[in-house]
Amino acid sequence: MDLLTRLEETILVAVIKLGDGAYGVAINREVSKVFGRTYTMGGLYFALDQLVRKEYLMKRLADPTPQRGGRSKTYYRLTPEGKEALEATRQHQIRLWKSVPEFETIKGN
Amino acid sequence: MKRIKSPRIAAWLLARISGPESGLSIVGDYEEIFQELAHERGLIAARSWYWSQVLKSLPMFIINFIFGSATMLKNYLKLAYRNILRHKRYAVLNIIGLAVGLAACLLMAGYVIHELSFETMHPFRDRVFRINGRIPMGGQTLLNAVVCAPFGPAVEESVPEIEESVRILRLHDVPVRVEDRDFKEEKMFFAEQEILEVFTVPLVRGNPKTALEAPFTVIIDETLARKYFGDENPYGKIIRLTLQRTYDFQVTGVMKNMPSNTVLRTPMIASFATLYQTHGEAATRWVSWGMITTFVRLRMGADPATVDEKITAVARTHLDEEEKDASYYLQPLGRIYIENAAYGMNNDLDNTGSITRLYIFSAVALLILIIAAINFINLSTAKIAGRLKEVGIRKTCGALRSHLIKQFLTESVLITAIAMGLGLTLFSLFKPRLDVYLGKTLNLGVLTTPWVLPAVAALILIVGFLAGSYPAFFLSRFPAAIVFRYGVPRGPSRYGLRRVLVGVQFFIAGALIVSTLVVHKQVRYSETKDLGYNKDNLIILSNRNASRLENASLVKNQIMSRTEALSVALVDNFPSAGNRNISTVRIEGKAEKEGTIVQSLEVDADFIPAMGLKMVTGRNFEQERAADREAVLINETAALSFGLEDPIGKFLYRGNNAFRIVGIHQDWNTNSIHSRIYPTVLFPADETAGELVVRLPAERTQQVISRIREVMYGLFPEQIFDYAYVDDLHLRAYDEERRLASLLISFCQLTVLVACLGIFGLAAYSTEQRTKEIGIRKVLGSSVAGIVILFTRNYARWVFVANIFAWPVAYFAVNKWLQAFAFRTPFGLLPFVLAGLITLAVALISVVFQTVKAALANPVQSLRYE
Numbered sequence: 008m009d010l011l012t013r014l015e016e017t018i019l020v021a022v023i024k025l026g027d028g029a030y031g032v033a034i035n036r037e038v039s040k041v042f043g044r045t046y047t048m049g050g051l052y053f054a055l056d057q058l059v060r061k062e063y064l065m066k067r068l069a070d071p072t073p074q075r076g077g078r079s080k081t082y083y084r085l086t087p088e089g090k091e092a093l094e095a096t097r098q099h100q101i102r103l104w105k106s107v108p109e110f111e112t113i114k115g116n
Numbered sequence: 117m118k119r120i121k122s123p124r125i126a127a128w129l130l131a132r133i134s135g136p137e138s139g140l141s142i143v144g145d146y147e148e149i150f151q152e153l154a155h156e157r158g159l160i161a162a163r164s165w166y167w168s169q170v171l172k173s174l175p176m177f178i179i180n181f182i183f184g185s186a187t188m189l190k191n192y193l194k195l196a197y198r199n200i201l202r203h204k205r206y207a208v209l210n211i212i213g214l215a216v217g218l219a220a221c222l223l224m225a226g227y228v229i230h231e232l233s234f235e236t237m238h239p240f241r242d243r244v245f246r247i248n249g250r251i252p253m254g255g256q257t258l259l260n261a262v263v264c265a266p267f268g269p270a271v272e273e274s275v276p277e278i279e280e281s282v283r284i285l286r287l288h289d290v291p292v293r294v295e296d297r298d299f300k301e302e303k304m305f306f307a308e309q310e311i312l313e314v315f316t317v318p319l320v321r322g323n324p325k326t327a328l329e330a331p332f333t334v335i336i337d338e339t340l341a342r343k344y345f346g347d348e349n350p351y352g353k354i355i356r357l358t359l360q361r362t363y364d365f366q367v368t369g370v371m372k373n374m375p376s377n378t379v380l381r382t383p384m385i386a387s388f389a390t391l392y393q394t395h396g397e398a399a400t401r402w403v404s405w406g407m408i409t410t411f412v413r414l415r416m417g418a419d420p421a422t423v424d425e426k427i428t429a430v431a432r433t434h435l436d437e438e439e440k441d442a443s444y445y446l447q448p449l450g451r452i453y454i455e456n457a458a459y460g461m462n463n464d465l466d467n468t469g470s471i472t473r474l475y476i477f478s479a480v481a482l483l484i485l486i487i488a489a490i491n492f493i494n495l496s497t498a499k500i501a502g503r504l505k506e507v508g509i510r511k512t513c514g515a516l517r518s519h520l521i522k523q524f525l526t527e528s529v530l531i532t533a534i535a536m537g538l539g540l541t542l543f544s545l546f547k548p549r550l551d552v553y554l555g556k557t558l559n560l561g562v563l564t565t566p567w568v569l570p571a572v573a574a575l576i577l578i579v580g581f582l583a584g585s586y587p588a589f590f591l592s593r594f595p596a597a598i599v600f601r602y603g604v605p606r607g608p609s610r611y612g613l614r615r616v617l618v619g620v621q622f623f624i625a626g627a628l629i630v631s632t633l634v635v636h637k638q639v640r641y642s643e644t645k646d647l648g649y650n651k652d653n654l655i656i657l658s659n660r661n662a663s664r665l666e667n668a669s670l671v672k673n674q675i676m677s678r679t680e681a682l683s684v685a686l687v688d689n690f691p692s693a694g695n696r697n698i699s700t701v702r703i704e705g706k707a708e709k710e711g712t713i714v715q716s717l718e719v720d721a722d723f724i725p726a727m728g729l730k731m732v733t734g735r736n737f738e739q740e741r742a743a744d745r746e747a748v749l750i751n752e753t754a755a756l757s758f759g760l761e762d763p764i765g766k767f768l769y770r771g772n773n774a775f776r777i778v779g780i781h782q783d784w785n786t787n788s789i790h791s792r793i794y795p796t797v798l799f800p801a802d803e804t805a806g807e808l809v810v811r812l813p814a815e816r817t818q819q820v821i822s823r824i825r826e827v828m829y830g831l832f833p834e835q836i837f838d839y840a841y842v843d844d845l846h847l848r849a850y851d852e853e854r855r856l857a858s859l860l861i862s863f864c865q866l867t868v869l870v871a872c873l874g875i876f877g878l879a880a881y882s883t884e885q886r887t888k889e890i891g892i893r894k895v896l897g898s899s900v901a902g903i904v905i906l907f908t909r910n911y912a913r914w915v916f917v918a919n920i921f922a923w924p925v926a927y928f929a930v931n932k933w934l935q936a937f938a939f940r941t942p943f944g945l946l947p948f949v950l951a952g953l954i955t956l957a958v959a960l961i962s963v964v965f966q967t968v969k970a971a972l973a974n975p976v977q978s979l980r981y982e
Contacts, residue, residue, distance in 0.1 A: 030141075030145070031141070031142065031144075031145035032148050032149055047169055047172045047173045047176070048142070048145060048146060048149075048169055048173055049169075049173020049175070049176035050173065050176050052142060052173075052176070053176045053179060068141065078141060078143055078144030078147060079141055079144060080141055080144060080145070081141035081142075
């Protein structure tokens with residue numbers, strides 16, 4: 008399994024965090040908060056669609072709401088594969104940092 | 117919360133590009149943020165956010181779309197690939213035709229862009245102008261690209277707009293001696309130091325600040341450096357140039373070879389300061405005509421329109437009274453190359469380009485591309501019937517119209533891409549040949565020129581879409597039920613359009629063939645026309661020697677007595693290519709203020725027999741008669757234009773000298789046949805004559821020439837032997853036309869080939885469609901010949917009609933082209949008839965071949981299944 012990119016990882020985490028409220032605007036807000044800069048919606052949708060294509064995310068259309076001009080929201084949810092990928096990436100990160108314990112200590116001091 | 121209206125266009129754009137699936141919810145997301153922003157920061161901020169988001173997201177959305185539809189795209193490509201394989205023959209015809217068209221188009225585009233790119237390498241080009249003169253002479257105004265030597269410095273000093281001036285003297289066919297080897301350089305400049313600053317002339321050796329300051333210094337380009345000195349460093353070396361005399365020049369710099377797209381292209385630049393020493397007073401005298409090309413660079417923001425008057429005013433304060441009617445104007449550097457041929461500029465820098473030629477070439481390239489695209493459309497629409505079932509089934513299985521359109525477009529773009537690959541190969545193969553035709557190396561390569569690849573990509577898309585759009589949109593229109601029940605819909609494509617398109621192809625082919633034949637004929641005519649003198653084995657010999665005074669007849673007698681030359685004549689101002697020497701004369705008994713313009717040359721008594729000219733009345737010069745120092749011969753045109761009853765014995769005046777007309781000789785073409793024959797006056801040559809005309813025996817001419825060389829070296833060891841065949845000089849004048857002719861011939865072949873491919877494919881298809889008809893006809897007793905005639909008649913009729921339309925167009929075009937010549941070949945009906953026959957034959961061969969095959973088939977085969 009390929010490792011996730013940082014953006015993908017961040018998006019997946021945001022989706023988990025948002026739970027039932029994970030749709031475009033909310034995810035963008037979450038991701039922008041983490042990175043400290045605003046993502047263009049286009050860039051975000053590309054990443055989201057890629058994740059859907061890789062089957063890490065599922066999407067579901069909700070009922071239209073009036074403040075969106077009668078357009079429905081697309082909600083995203085993690086798939087089991089998505090969870091696996093996220094977990095694999097996390098493990099990789101832990102292993103990677105364990106291999107340089109000095110770094111931890113230097114930082115600690 | 118109150119809803120605020122979001123930008124509708126942006127929203128629409130967003131929905132379009134983000135695709136039908138997720139489009140709505142994306143628009144919804146945007147809408148939500150927009151509403152929030154509008155309430156917090158106001159409408160304007162929200163709107164600008166919306167737009168900037170949409171625009172910034174565009175590329176990502178497009179990439180997303182491609183990724184998203186990758187599966188379908190793959191499917192389309194697979195289908196296209198299968199279809200190409202299944203209809204191999206059409207694919208091949210299509211691809212070859214299109215490849216040829218595209219290659220031709222690219223080559224021509226490269227050429228046209230090269231021609232339009234002149235002077236783009238000079239950073240100051242927008243502020244650099246050349247001073248041209250308008251010189252009234254004998255009732256007409258002559259344009260002149262040169263002025264006198266003091267002009268440049270004078271206007272630089274007194275016209276505030278002029279920042280810098282550069283003076284250039286251009287010389288041709290200059291003999292060069294390096295150590296003990298002799299060369300002849302076709303062209304060289306004498307130029308001021310400023311040329312290195314105002315123009316882009318990068319030096320690889322030498323100091324660009326001082327290289328051209330001292331007299332007798334010269335810079336050469338890298339090619340010459342290698343030619344003269346091999347791998348040695350040329351800096352500081354001596355080369356010996358022969359102007360009126362022979363001088364030593366020191367090489368003070370080596371420049372990069374100049375690119376082919378500048379009129380300043382020259383392999384050698386010597387310092388202008390040299391001319392003060394070699395030409396003395398001539399380099400400082402004010403005259404209206406002059407011989408120095410003068411460029412000026414204006415100050416930033418100066419208005420060139422106001423400068424014309426100022427420089428004319430400056431010139432008039434210096435010019436003599438009778439020359440004060442001359443005026444001067446600035447011509448932008450960038451226009452020099454493209455404009456002058458059309459204006460009849462005298463003494464121009466380059467064999468200038470012509471806008472006409474650009475038009476011809478672009479038109480021909482475009483025509484070929486049109487023909488190729490027509491083939492494509494024709495063959496694709498011809499296949500319509502065969503693919504309707506496919507369309508029906510796809511629709512039944514749930515394909516949307518947009519899917520079908522995409523599929524057909526993918527297919528045609530794919531074919532175009534393959535054709536383009538082949539086309540680029542052809543392009544690379546033919547590029548060197550084009551260079552040879554044009555006599556210059558186009559700076560153009562598939563990978564090395566930055567614009568080629570994007571242009572190719574754009575062409576693939578455009579041609580692919582255009583050619584594929586008709587079948588794509590037409591085919592996908594019909595509901596499946598109709599397709600299955602009624603079969604082929606009676607669309608406009610069935611016969612009408614295709615026939616018209618074939619007609620257009622043969623119209624173009626016919627017109628091109630006629631033009632090519634006429635151009636070719638005129639070139640042959642130019643080369644072989646009787647010019648009024650015998651130009652075989654005639655050479656012209658330069659006698660610019662170290663001590664030019666009083667020795668012309670010495671040279672002449674030596675050559676006569678010590679070699680086998682048949683005759684030798686002294687001459688000065690012998691005309692060649694574009695140069696003719698002009699004099700103003702006044703004629704006895706005619707009260708003209710301005711005088712008459714005549715072409716003049718100085719000859720001795722042997723000139724008429726040596727050239728093979730014939731006298732009409734009167735007598736030739738006679739060597740012994742001292743009175744013939746004040747006699748002239750005139751040609752028939754002069755006799756006519758002077759309007760004298762009996763010109764013999766009358767006087768004409770040149771300056772203050774009077775000459776008696778003693779004879780009239782037959783007209784001869786002194787220059788190329790582009791120009792009419794001028795009234796010509798032969799004045800007596802004296803001992804300072806600079807050239808010799810030598811008639812060689814028909815055999816062993818090379819030995820005689822080397823014998824003459826020995827004689828010349830014996831007389832003047834320092835002088836470089838310099839001669840040319842008059843014949844060659846004459847032929848050189850038609851280089852341009854010869855190039856055009858050979859290019860047209862190649863293009864003609866291409867056009868006919870492509871048109872032929874088209875009609876071949878079409879015939880193949882339509883006979884295939886009508887197999888059953890043929891079978892039934894045969895069963896009912898029709899003969900093979902009858903069927904062939906029936907099927908061919910249609911095509912023949914269209915080709916014939918196309919030709920009828922092509923003739924007047926071609927006639928008009930070639931007539932226009934022939935206007936450039938004063939002497940035109942009569943071309944009669946033959947080219948038209950030939951073009952008709954060629955196109956008809958080509959079309960019939962393609963069609964008959966197909967039809968005979970079908971007609972010979974056993975009807976049992978074709979009717980078996982019903």
